[in-house]
Amino acid sequence: MPYTQEISRARKACFLFLLDQSYSMEEPLGNSTRRKCDELVTAINAWLQNMTIRASGDTGIKDWMDVGVIGYRTDNLGNPILESALQGPLAGRELVSIADIGTNPLRIDQVTQQLPDEDTGEMIEMPSEMPVWVDPKADGGTPMCNVLHHAYEVLENWIKEHQASFPPIVINITDGESQDGDPVPYADAVKDLATDDGNVLLFNCHLSMTAADPFLFPSSNEILPDDLARVLFQMSSVLPEPIRNRAVAEGFELQSNARGMAFNADMVALIKFLDMGTRAATPGNLR
Amino acid sequence: MNNPSSPGCVILLVDESAGMGAVMGEVTTDGKASTRSNAERVATAVNSLLAQLAAGPSFDLALVGYQADALGQVNVGCRWSGALATRDFVGTGELASAPLKVETRTRKIPAAGGFGVAREEPVEFPVWYAPALGVRAPQIAAFDFCRGLLTRWLTGAGPMPGLPLLVHISSGASGDGNPQVAVGKLMELVTPAGPPLVLQAHLAAHAAVAPALYPSNYVYLTLGSSRDLFRRASLLPAHLAQALRDARVPVNAGARGLIYNAKIADLIRMFALVKKHTESWPSKGGDPPTADATASQTSAVSMPAVASMDAASPVETAPGATAGEAVALVVFVLDRSVSDPFSGNPQSTLTRLQDQANELVKQVSRCTDRAIDVAIVSYGADSAGQPEVRATFDGPLTGRATVPNGELAGGAVRVEEFEEQVSNGVGGLLTVTRKKPIYFDLEPTAACPPAAGFSAAANIVSEWCAAHRSVSLAPVVVHLTRGCVEADEVERVRASLAAVSSAAGPPTLYHLLSTETPHKSLAYPDRNDEIDGAGFKALWSATSPLLARERLSADRPKVVTPGARGMVVNGKFDLLLDGIKNALDSP
Numbered sequence: 001m002p003y004t005q006e007i008s009r010a011r012k013a014c015f016l017f018l019l020d021q022s023y024s025m026e027e028p029l030g031n032s033t034r035r036k037c038d039e040l041v042t043a044i045n046a047w048l049q050n051m052t053i054r055a056s057g058d059t060g061i062k063d064w065m066d067v068g069v070i071g072y073r074t075d076n077l078g079n080p081i082l083e084s085a086l087q088g089p090l091a092g093r094e095l096v097s098i099a100d101i102g103t104n105p106l107r108i109d110q111v112t113q114q115l116p117d118e119d120t121g122e123m124i125e126m127p128s129e130m131p132v133w134v135d136p137k138a139d140g141g142t143p144m145c146n147v148l149h150h151a152y153e154v155l156e157n158w159i160k161e162h163q164a165s166f167p168p169i170v171i172n173i174t175d176g177e178s179q180d181g182d183p184v185p186y187a188d189a190v191k192d193l194a195t196d197d198g199n200v201l202l203f204n205c206h207l208s209m210t211a212a213d214p215f216l217f218p219s220s221n222e223i224l225p226d227d228l229a230r231v232l233f234q235m236s237s238v239l240p241e242p243i244r245n246r247a248v249a250e251g252f253e254l255q256s257n258a259r260g261m262a263f264n265a266d267m268v269a270l271i272k273f274l275d276m277g278t279r280a281a282t283p284g285n286l287r
Numbered sequence: 288m289n290n291p292s293s294p295g296c297v298i299l300l301v302d303e304s305a306g307m308g309a310v311m312g313e314v315t316t317d318g319k320a321s322t323r324s325n326a327e328r329v330a331t332a333v334n335s336l337l338a339q340l341a342a343g344p345s346f347d348l349a350l351v352g353y354q355a356d357a358l359g360q361v362n363v364g365c366r367w368s369g370a371l372a373t374r375d376f377v378g379t380g381e382l383a384s385a386p387l388k389v390e391t392r393t394r395k396i397p398a399a400g401g402f403g404v405a406r407e408e409p410v411e412f413p414v415w416y417a418p419a420l421g422v423r424a425p426q427i428a429a430f431d432f433c434r435g436l437l438t439r440w441l442t443g444a445g446p447m448p449g450l451p452l453l454v455h456i457s458s459g460a461s462g463d464g465n466p467q468v469a470v471g472k473l474m475e476l477v478t479p480a481g482p483p484l485v486l487q488a489h490l491a492a493h494a495a496v497a498p499a500l501y502p503s504n505y506v507y508l509t510l511g512s513s514r515d516l517f518r519r520a521s522l523l524p525a526h527l528a529q530a531l532r533d534a535r536v537p538v539n540a541g542a543r544g545l546i547y548n549a550k551i552a553d554l555i556r557m558f559a560l561v562k563k564h565t566e567s568w569p570s571k572g573g574d575p576p577t578a579d580a581t582a583s584q585t586s587a588v589s590m591p592a593v594a595s596m597d598a599a600s601p602v603e604t605a606p607g608a609t610a611g612e613a614v615a616l617v618v619f620v621l622d623r624s625v626s627d628p629f630s631g632n633p634q635s636t637l638t639r640l641q642d643q644a645n646e647l648v649k650q651v652s653r654c655t656d657r658a659i660d661v662a663i664v665s666y667g668a669d670s671a672g673q674p675e676v677r678a679t680f681d682g683p684l685t686g687r688a689t690v691p692n693g694e695l696a697g698g699a700v701r702v703e704e705f706e707e708q709v710s711n712g713v714g715g716l717l718t719v720t721r722k723k724p725i726y727f728d729l730e731p732t733a734a735c736p737p738a739a740g741f742s743a744a745a746n747i748v749s750e751w752c753a754a755h756r757s758v759s760l761a762p763v764v765v766h767l768t769r770g771c772v773e774a775d776e777v778e779r780v781r782a783s784l785a786a787v788s789s790a791a792g793p794p795t796l797y798h799l800l801s802t803e804t805p806h807k808s809l810a811y812p813d814r815n816d817e818i819d820g821a822g823f824k825a826l827w828s829a830t831s832p833l834l835a836r837e838r839l840s841a842d843r844p845k846v847v848t849p850g851a852r853g854m855v856v857n858g859k860f861d862l863l864l865d866g867i868k869n870a871l872d873s874p
Contacts, residue, residue, distance in 0.1 A: 033532075114552065115314065115315055115316045115397060115552070116313065116315050116316070116328075116332075116550075116551050116552045116555055117315065117316045117394055117395060118315045118316065118317065118321055118323065118328070118331070118395070119331070119392035119393050119394060119395070119410075119412070120331070120335060120392055120394045120410055120412060121328075121331040121332040121333075121334065121335030121336075121551075121555060122335060122394070122555070123552060123555055123556070124316050124394070124395075124396060124397065126316070126397040126398075126399070127399045128399060129399070248685070248686030248687065254686070272497070
């Protein structure tokens with residue numbers, strides 16, 4: 001059965017995030033006063049931190065996955081700029097092992113978290129540290145075809161060396177439509193790449209400026225509100241059984257052909273989406 | 288909101304049923320999972336809220352608890368004690384001088400990053416509310432009581448009082464019937480400032496289950512009781528939606544005052560809405576509003592949630608079939624209908640059937656030396672009279688249609704504990720604590736033909752058969768019903784199951800009847816002459832012979848005859864598991 005390969009040092013997982021860094025990411029995310037690009041990097045940084053913690057053992061961080069974060073935008077002439085969004089010591093590297101990520105954040109931010117106090121029923125603030133790897137950026141247009149083609153090249157190389165691994169998962173996070181053509185054929189090319197354990201999975205998350213309910217993991221494009229949503233639906237992989245089962249166990253009501261897609265996502269939906277979309281290839285599976 | 292000329296009122300309505308005994312295991316300031324029950328933690332949150340309200344402008348506050356014992360004896364009322372014992376509404380300005388007791392408690396200040404406790408501070412903690420739990424949750428009685436309170440309060444309220452607010456804290460389904468109508472009547476009360484606001488807080492029984500906070504569209508809620516509660520919660524008015532947004536809780540347009548599968552942190556943030564709603568009211572008795580002294584401590588400023596760190600994955604069971612596979616499937620199909628779902632009745636047929644269904648699932652879960660998959664289906668009518676079928680588990684197993692019995696013990700919606708007195712064998716009584724896992728947690732509905740439920744059951748059976756192509760025992764479907772069906776409906780039920788066939792033949796259909804009108808108790812009847820009425824007789828005709836009846840009759844010749852059918856009327860289906868085990872062992 002595909003999509004069942006256990007993750008290990010010998011059979012690493014691979015996650016590739018494609019981050020829309022176009023100008024419209026300056027706008028606030030639905031239900032929030034923060035910019036979409038700020039909320040997005042908060043979610044990505046939190047995800048990277050969680051992965052680092054999960055991979056940490058007695059002997060340091062286990063080198064069981066490669067992660068890439070590619071930002072895409074254009075310059076003033078409309079030329080695509082595709083570059084790793086990782087900053088600091090990792091700047092410029094496209095796929096980085098989680099061990100390298102864990103030991104090389106750009107900086108550590110101080111934040112506060114809230115926890116309920118058991119005896120007094122109060123919410124108490126707790127200082128905590130948040131490592132940062134990615135900073136927000138918002139400029140130019142949305143060269144989605146270009147970034148998908150770039151992702152194809154990166155993954156083709158990775159797969160050559162990891163033929164037995166759980167297939168790479170690509171998560172494209174955007175707030176608008178492609179501005180360099182129809183992205184569907186490029187998405188299909190990425191999804192046609194495969195390891196012995198199955199095809200590359202492409203998940204798409206659309207960030208919303210409007211305060212409408214998110215659609216998570218739709219199974220048919222009939223309920224989707226517009227053409228942009230239907231294009232993203234077409235681009236998105238059907239959730240393989242192991243991921244779908246986990247999502248269902250988390251309380252999502254999913255049809256059997258549900259796709260890895262979120263539309264109108266707010267911060268809550270984005271985090272749920274990242275968590276669910278990557279769960280099948282994370283150390284929950286590592287034995 | 289218009290400026291009220293006198294304060295409104297607030298009712299805190301708290302579930303005190305056994306369901307509140309769940310321990311959700313939320314992480315608290317000491318960096319560990321809480322080991323306290325939801326009831327205890329809710330009481331702490333309520334007492335903390337009362338202390339804060341005591342420092343603000345005075346208004347009328349009622350603290351109402353509801354519970355019923357195992358026999359359905361209802362206890363609903365105001366929970367003030369000590370000097371306030373006989374009161375319903377109490378001015379919040381009176382609270383400070385009349386706590387039940389003042390405890391010294393310890394505030395734990397977490398260390399940076401959540402690694403342990405940095406500092407402990409003793410604090411004076413006044414306690415007004417200290418509940419003892421009952422068994423069932425009579426929500427119809429509770430909402431009727433609150434409607435009475437509000438109606439009386441309105442007769443004494445000024446010409447333009449603030450908008451009354453009710454916050455309902457619950458752990459699960461109502462125990463005395465479907466409360467939709469009772470809640471609706473309360474929400475339709477007329478007050479000068481509009482209909483009362485109702486906020487619903489449903490507490491998680493497991494911290495790992497995903498919450499739904501202030502949803503705006505019930506289509507995106509998981510099928511089940513979250514949708515029921517959605518209909519029983521008010522639209523959030525603008526000032527409360529804004530307060531939540533200020534606290535960085537995402538709130539969409541059209542959001543309801545509902546938190547479902549909430550943690551105590553979510554409840555505390557909801558309680559901040561009570562303060563927000565009441566802070567602009569003029570103080571009762573004409574006192575000027577006092578400065579809000581406690582605002583900073585508990586104002587709910589939340590960090591964005593960090594993705595769940597829970598790395599545990601559900602236990603994967605080896606799929607696929609082997610030759611002559613010794614695995615059984617039991618599908619419980621529960622009829623939710625009762626003759627009057629909206630009247631308070633703690634001892635309806637659904638209560639009895641649901642208790643039996645939960646007990647039978649528990650028995651199967653303990654039968655760990657056999658492989659038995661379980662599915663649960665329920666059917667009833669929704670508020671529009673359309674069939675409403677639920678065919679998956681709730682709680683930790685949410686969304687699963689069939690679950691191996693090995694996973695059931697950890698998969699209950701919640702586990703209730705209750706005390707039972709048993710004979711010690713020498714003339715005395717022993718009190719033992721029993722655990723009752725809850726899988727079915729449903730409210731009664733109006734009548735609905737069984738066909739819809741059985742088509743869902745037939746789907747589950749055929750999917751299971753497709754995955755288990757060489758089983759030695761055909762699936763067993765146990766229909767738990769009050770039996771108010773027409774003969775032709777029974778025929779459709781039988782036909783829909785007969786259309787599915789396993790490697791071991793068509794499914795076995797059992798019936799467990801709990802009747803609304805008195806009927807003689809019958810166990811495994813081999814004739815229908817003691818069965819009253821055409822509907823019951825039709826059910827008997829559709830019932831399969833009891834599995835392994837030859838072997839069972841050897842042990843219990845008086846109970847099980849050679850022609851025994853798998854039907855029990857007004858009794859316990861005690862041979863379900865024995866029959867399945869015997870049949871599995873001797874294909």
